[in-house]
Amino acid sequence: QFVLTQPPSVSGAPGQRVTISCTGSRSNIGAGYDVHWYQQFPGRAPKLLIYGNINRPSGVPDRFSGSKSGTSASLAITGLQTEDEADYYCQAHDNSLSALYVFGTGTKVTVL
């Protein structure tokens, strides 16, 4: 069901840099489709964090950055803060028969 693979969890101390990978295939990220990232706190709806691989919506701190290469993408949090502890999901279009739009498996970020 999930065709974008993320690590289940990453952790870091306040101020550190953490990265979350999102691994896809030639039918989604590798086909040139944009990757988008969402942040979700427990009991809350997801919030758009990065769109079009690298763009931040208004109001998103610049410590969040995105990148994409080949069949993978990454979200980096530089200068980790306690309020960044949340779940993070990547998302992209997929041109196979599995689905039109797919989300990643999700990554829990823990601030130590």
Place this chain on the structure above:
Amino acid sequence: QVQLQESGPGLVKPSETLSLTCAVSGVGISTHYWTWIRQSPGKGLEWIGYIHYSGTTNSHPSLKSRVTTSVDSSRNQFSLKMTSVTTADTAIYYCARGSHSDRGSYYDYWGQGTLVTVSS
């Protein structure tokens, strides 16, 4: 300020039809792709499908035979119907606004979500 709000029954019996509505405020529904996404308890996100004001729709291949989406421009809202539900359809259902390009869509505004439990 764009806001989306889901509404509908929180409990549906197996084999019956799940019906949800998403009321949109702060923007007209005649633009963008209006989307349904769900999240099973403790699990990840699953795209269900979208509808555009023009009537264009699409849905997840595994749900296509059971899902219908519609839009009511006079009320600025859109709806989801899912037939023959099972316990596997128990989830938080979100409505969201999709911004579309030829490189895919992203979801910039979301409703708060509504929990639908399928149980007898």
